[in-house]
Amino acid sequence: MRYLPLTDTDRSEMLAKIGAGSIDDLFVDVPEVARLDGPIRDLPMHASEMAVERHMKARAAKNLAAGDAPFFLGAGAYRHHVPASVDHIIQRGEFLTAYTPYQPEIAQGTLQMLFEFQSQVARLYGCAVANASLYDGSTACWEAVAMATRVTRKKRAVLSGALHPHYSEVVRTMAHFTGDVIADSAPAIQAEPDLDGLTSRIDEDTACVVVQYPDILGRISDLTPVAEAAHAVGALLVVVNTEPVALGAIKAPGEMGADIVVGEGQSIGVGLQFGGPYLGLFAVRDPKHVRQMPGRLCGETTDAEGKRGFVLTLSTREQHIRREKATSNICTNSGLCALAFSVHMNLLGEKGLRELAAENHRLACLAADRLEKVPGVKLLNNTFFNEFTLMLDGKPAREIVRDLADRGVLGGVSLGRLYPGVEALEHALLVAVTETTTEEDIETLARELEASVKGAVQ
Amino acid sequence: MPRYYTDEHEWIDVEGDSATVGITDYAQEQLGDIVFVELPSVGTVLDKAGDAAVVESVKAASDVYAPISGEVTETNGALEEDPALVNSSPEEEGWFFRLSISDTAELEGLMDEKGYKAFVDSL
Numbered sequence: 001m002r003y004l005p006l007t008d009t010d011r012s013e014m015l016a017k018i019g020a021g022s023i024d025d026l027f028v029d030v031p032e033v034a035r036l037d038g039p040i041r042d043l044p045m046h047a048s049e050m051a052v053e054r055h056m057k058a059r060a061a062k063n064l065a066a067g068d069a070p071f072f073l074g075a076g077a078y079r080h081h082v083p084a085s086v087d088h089i090i091q092r093g094e095f096l097t098a099y100t101p102y103q104p105e106i107a108q109g110t111l112q113m114l115f116e117f118q119s120q121v122a123r124l125y126g127c128a129v130a131n132a133s134l135y136d137g138s139t140a141c142w143e144a145v146a147m148a149t150r151v152t153r154k155k156r157a158v159l160s161g162a163l164h165p166h167y168s169e170v171v172r173t174m175a176h177f178t179g180d181v182i183a184d185s186a187p188a189i190q191a192e193p194d195l196d197g198l199t200s201r202i203d204e205d206t207a208c209v210v211v212q213y214p215d216i217l218g219r220i221s222d223l224t225p226v227a228e229a230a231h232a233v234g235a236l237l238v239v240v241n242t243e244p245v246a247l248g249a250i251k252a253p254g255e256m257g258a259d260i261v262v263g264e265g266q267s268i269g270v271g272l273q274f275g276g277p278y279l280g281l282f283a284v285r286d287p288k289h290v291r292q293m294p295g296r297l298c299g300e301t302t303d304a305e306g307k308r309g310f311v312l313t314l315s316t317r318e319q320h321i322r323r324e325k326a327t328s329n330i331c332t333n334s335g336l337c338a339l340a341f342s343v344h345m346n347l348l349g350e351k352g353l354r355e356l357a358a359e360n361h362r363l364a365c366l367a368a369d370r371l372e373k374v375p376g377v378k379l380l381n382n383t384f385f386n387e388f389t390l391m392l393d394g395k396p397a398r399e400i401v402r403d404l405a406d407r408g409v410l411g412g413v414s415l416g417r418l419y420p421g422v423e424a425l426e427h428a429l430l431v432a433v434t435e436t437t438t439e440e441d442i443e444t445l446a447r448e449l450e451a452s453v454k455g456a457v458q
Numbered sequence: 459m460p461r462y463y464t465d466e467h468e469w470i471d472v473e474g475d476s477a478t479v480g481i482t483d484y485a486q487e488q489l490g491d492i493v494f495v496e497l498p499s500v501g502t503v504l505d506k507a508g509d510a511a512v513v514e515s516v517k518a519a520s521d522v523y524a525p526i527s528g529e530v531t532e533t534n535g536a537l538e539e540d541p542a543l544v545n546s547s548p549e550e551e552g553w554f555f556r557l558s559i560s561d562t563a564e565l566e567g568l569m570d571e572k573g574y575k576a577f578v579d580s581l
Contacts, residue, residue, distance in 0.1 A: 316514045325512075
């Protein structure tokens with residue numbers, strides 16, 4: 001795209017052409033209270049590139065970045081190693097565009113990539129069909145709830161207490177406008193997830209049950225009984241996964257009877273990226289539900305000469321055709337992140353993914369064994385993949401996390417931060433371990449945690 | 459069995475207090491190859507001129523409206539397997555649903571075959 005600066009004359013000509021008196025007239029639809037009434041405070045109108053670089057560098061230097069310290073943060077976003085070749089491949093001119101090209105006549109490369117991405121996600125999730133991706137895990141979670149209400153024609157969603165609270169929050173925000181009834185709760189601090197408590201909340205009005213796997217505390221359980229309880233009343237089971245690497249080691253949700261499987265794909269190929277853009281994954285187990293899916297779907301077909309080719313398919317579900325009756329108002333996908341996911345997946349291969357998962361779990365077990373030996377620290381989980389919950393004596397975990405950061409260790413995510421105001425969770429710390437964690441990192445965390453907890457108890 | 463037509467290109471056969479509804483030959487021809495039909499579920503109460511079903515061709519989706527009010531008593535399951543029946547036999551095998559008529563007075567104002575033909579010719 002060329003950069004063409006405008007003169008004041010250009011601007012007034014354009015405004016005159018459309019009958020607007022000023023630039024501000026273009027924003028009359030935005031309520032006055034939401035508009036800026038002048039320049040942004042403390043931000044100079046302009047500065048030289050070098051001055052801006054210097055300023056930003058100085059600010060960035062104040063961060064303790066993931067790569068600069070032993071790092072144990074997870075809770076829905078994981079630090080994994082992304083091979084340099086991923087970044088190189090996704091930046092090739094054949095792939096990198098400002099938007100996702102869907103026209104089959106000119107975009108076979110992109111469409112084939114999306115088809116392969118969908119195939120990978122479907123296999124990973126144990127499902128029949130995956131879409132070409134959504135914005136992120138939390139929006140995919142909402143879309144699953146919305147889809148379940150369409151399929152079952154019921155309006156009540158039962159959310160597991162151990163679903164990531166940010167995901168619950170997104171579902172609640174959207175449901176506020178759709179009238180769906182959301183039933184959720186905070187997680188119970190116990191070694192095993194309370195699946196009986198969850199299934200007891202399912203009733204005849206339930207459209208879907210939403211369960212995270214592994215859950216927010218890192219626990220893993222067989223969800224088959226939840227699927228059976230949901231299906232018994234004609235409800236769907238939605239399984240949410242925030243760590244796709246785990247599926248290289250544990251059973252695919254589709255194999256346990258999940259009807260819709262959604263999640264975050266950031267772990268594979270995307271990187272932490274300061275929290276986004278991320279990658280929403282969405283798949284259905286039963287092909288009969290495909291027409292109720294949200295988002296883009298790429299399909300395989302043959303051209304006029306009988307050659308294999310790829311097209312977007314079942315587009316009549318989408319907003320540009322169905323307008324207000326579309327399955328979703330999402331008309332796009334996270335094309336570049338999906339490409340990165342797919343490239344990383346191809347580089348790993350099935351065997352590589354299994355090995356990566358095994359390595360994550362091995363290091364997490366080392367960490368759990370070591371941290372359990374720290375006085376004043378208890379491991380909550382009976383089961384975990386690469387993330388587990390520790391119960392800390394003394395000060396709330398939020399304070400211990402801050403203290404650890406001052407000691408140069410990014411020690412985890414406190415549940416107090418995720419559930420402000422829930423007293424029962426104040427002393428819980430979520431610790432994530434990936435292949436990027438070294439045994440020295442684990443030793444450093446154990447040492448500093450011991451000092452921090454001891455200091456807190458005195 | 460009298461047959462009526464709407465200006466939205468639905469046909470309706472009336473038999474006592476029950477009626478069968480589908481879309482006309484003209485409608486299927488305008489739509490092109492039909493790939494999917496979304497039917498109302500049995501027990502749904504439809505309002506005259508309200509949304510009743512959706513018919514999808516490769517590139518478009520069109521709403522099908524209820525010619526009169528009533529409760530859906532039966533739907534054509536054959537369309538699930540073979541939506542192209544709407545193309546090959548729109549006014550017989552490709553019927554959409556049956557309903558119990560709430561108010562026969564609503565039939566007044568619908569077109570007969572002759573009236574509908576004249577209406578299509580005028581389009």
